[in-house]
Amino acid sequence: MHALDNTALDGNAIGGLLGEIFGTEMTTAAATCAACGTVSLVAETIVYLRAPGAVMRCRACTAILLVVTPHGEMKCVDLLGLSALEPG
Amino acid sequence: MSPVTRGFHGRRREPAEQSGRVPPGQYVTSDFPVLSAGPTPHASLDSWTFSIRQAGDTSKSWTWEELRALPAEDVTADIHCVTRWSKLDTRWRAVSIDTLLAQVDHQARFVLAFCDGGYTTNLPLADVTSGQAWLAYDYDGAPLAPEHGGPARLLVPHLYFWKSAKWVRGLELLAADEPGFWERYGYHNYGDPWREQRYAGD
Amino acid sequence: MAGTAVRGRLTWQVATVGAVRPETSSVRTIDLDVPDWAGHRAGQHLDIRLTADDGYVAERSYSIASAPGEPVQVTVERLDDGEVSPYLTEELRPGDEIEIRGPIGGYFVWDGTEPQHPLLLLAGGSGVVPFRSILRHRARIGSTVPVRLLYSARSLPDVIYRPELAASGDGVDVSYTLTRQQPPGWTGHSGRVTPDLLAGVAWPDDLMPLAFVCGPTAFVETVAGALVGLGYPAGQVKTERYGGAGAS
Numbered sequence: 079m080h081a082l083d084n085t086a087l088d089g090n091a092i093g094g095l096l097g098e099i100f101g102t103e104m105t106t107a108a109a110t111c112a113a114c115g116t117v118s119l120v121a122e123t124i125v126y127l128r129a130p131g132a133v134m135r136c137r138a139c140t141a142i143l144l145v146v147t148p149h150g151e152m153k154c155v156d157l158l159g160l161s162a163l164e165p166g
Numbered sequence: 167m168s169p170v171t172r173g174f175h176g177r178r179r180e181p182a183e184q185s186g187r188v189p190p191g192q193y194v195t196s197d198f199p200v201l202s203a204g205p206t207p208h209a210s211l212d213s214w215t216f217s218i219r220q221a222g223d224t225s226k227s228w229t230w231e232e233l234r235a236l237p238a239e240d241v242t243a244d245i246h247c248v249t250r251w252s253k254l255d256t257r258w259r260a261v262s263i264d265t266l267l268a269q270v271d272h273q274a275r276f277v278l279a280f281c282d283g284g285y286t287t288n289l290p291l292a293d294v295t296s297g298q299a300w301l302a303y304d305y306d307g308a309p310l311a312p313e314h315g316g317p318a319r320l321l322v323p324h325l326y327f328w329k330s331a332k333w334v335r336g337l338e339l340l341a342a343d344e345p346g347f348w349e350r351y352g353y354h355n356y357g358d359p360w361r362e363q364r365y366a367g368d
Numbered sequence: 369m370a371g372t373a374v375r376g377r378l379t380w381q382v383a384t385v386g387a388v389r390p391e392t393s394s395v396r397t398i399d400l401d402v403p404d405w406a407g408h409r410a411g412q413h414l415d416i417r418l419t420a421d422d423g424y425v426a427e428r429s430y431s432i433a434s435a436p437g438e439p440v441q442v443t444v445e446r447l448d449d450g451e452v453s454p455y456l457t458e459e460l461r462p463g464d465e466i467e468i469r470g471p472i473g474g475y476f477v478w479d480g481t482e483p484q485h486p487l488l489l490l491a492g493g494s495g496v497v498p499f500r501s502i503l504r505h506r507a508r509i510g511s512t513v514p515v516r517l518l519y520s521a522r523s524l525p526d527v528i529y530r531p532e533l534a535a536s537g538d539g540v541d542v543s544y545t546l547t548r549q550q551p552p553g554w555t556g557h558s559g560r561v562t563p564d565l566l567a568g569v570a571w572p573d574d575l576m577p578l579a580f581v582c583g584p585t586a587f588v589e590t591v592a593g594a595l596v597g598l599g600y601p602a603g604q605v606k607t608e609r610y611g612g613a614g615a616s
Contacts, residue, residue, distance in 0.1 A: 086609070087585065088608065088609045089475075090413070091429060093472040094469045098469065101378060105472070105473050106475050119475055121475035121476065128199075128201045130328055130348050130353060131348070131351055156350075168425065170419050170421050171418040171419050171466055172464050173464075174419070177451055250424070
């Protein structure tokens with residue numbers, strides 16, 4: 079499933095943010111979608127940055143995998159859409 | 167605390183004559199930025215409905231034709247996004263939420279708007295009644311485009327614009343407040359731009 | 369020492385702007401002096417963070433334009449409705465300090481360690497920036513991996529790095545498609561990249577090529593999809609999407 083509007087990016091766009099949160103390179107991490115089971119590289123997920131937070135979606139089924147909302151110095155990280163996330 | 171970058175100003179606030187209309191921390195834009203957390207839903211008007219639900223049941227539902235047959239208003243409003251842009255004098259054609267709620271018996275104190283794409287947002291009932299909120303289907307004299315929430319979106323201009331839910335399909339009437347999508351991620355439960363309530367705890 | 373390098377890479381640090389040079393009327397390359405730079409790989413990017421005096425913060429990502437071993441450089445295109453790019457391309461001066469985080473990326477990288485795969489590089493607009501890093505790295509390590517670069521730009525004045533690409537040397541084949549305006553006598557391609565154009569340029573899939581596609585999302589989706597349609601396994605097509613107009 080492809081996102082054809084130019085506001086949809088990919089996991090490369092939050093590589094720095096995830097690297098800072100997890101303490102390691104995350105664009106090569108394997109993300110398992112809790113909704114459909116598809117395993118994809120974080121770099122290949124669909125990412126929306128033009129929102130009040132960063133939203134990562136499964137490219138196969140568009141379910142939300144991860145949401146990061148920065149609030150000043152803090153970040154709220156929701157990983158509930160992932161059944162697994164393993165750094166590569 | 168990050169060092170200040172010489173010469174960087176972000177987007178500047180408009181001149182003083184507009185400053186009374188611009189909440190703190192906002193800048194005025196003539197664009198209409200599109201912010202999304204997912205792919206743009208494209209609803210078919212044939213199957214589109216707007217529903218008012220309570221206690222798990224649909225109390226009242228309107229098809230697209232039924233919605234368009236309701237008395238509508240031309241609304242001009244300033245809108246304020248939590249990502250700091252404000253747009254003044256936006257023009258809409260919309261049905262007042264009061265008109266829709268008048269057709270339902272309820273004792274709700276809160277609403278949870280639900281939308282195509284799974285997005286939700288919560289509001290006190292007192293903030294979507296008394297002429298403060300609408301279901302909007304035209305923007306600037308033309309049908310509301312999908313990327314801006316068409317065919318219809320909530321319009322609640324006195325709160326940050328994430329509360330004006332795009333692709334809205336109904337309101338859940340609730341006795342107790344229930345945080346919606348961004349509210350669960352730490353955005354302010356109420357969202358008054360004049361008190362700069364962007365995040366929980368502001 | 370290893371701990372210090374990791375911390376520098378994953379968190380913000382202050383860099384000093386060195387030389388700046390225009391590439392086109394709206395594109396500029398910026399040299400950065402980064403004290404705790406741990407080196408980078410070709411294709412990686414870094415994040416830039418700017419802070420206004422009222423505390424407002426803006427962050428954007430930019431591909432690293434220089435090769436591993438060269439000083440850090442980024443190339444930035446000014447977007448009309450941008451918030452950060454107008455500052456970086458017009459206001460920023462040598463000696464200024466900005467915060468950067470990086471290098472970032474382990475997926476959209478080419479190290480040259482698997483020479484059996486010919487390279488196909490597909491650039492949309494400023495998507496050519498990471499490919500300059502890849503091509504420079506290839507030259508620096510003396511690689512003979514065959515490369516084809518197809519670069520889509522609006523017009524000839526919009527092409528970034530043209531003199532450097534023209535001097536690419538053996539084994540690197542650069543072709544252009546100009547989508548909006550072509551100069552008189554233009555012998556390159558015209559119009560957007562289509563499956564037919566791609567079929568004429570791409571390595572046959574039985575050579576096990578590795579493809580990198582970089583540029584605006586719509587470009588990447590169209591081109592990556594077309595490559596898969598030509599028989600490229602999805603795992604051999606690497607993508608990096610930039611936010612273009614409306615995404616800044």
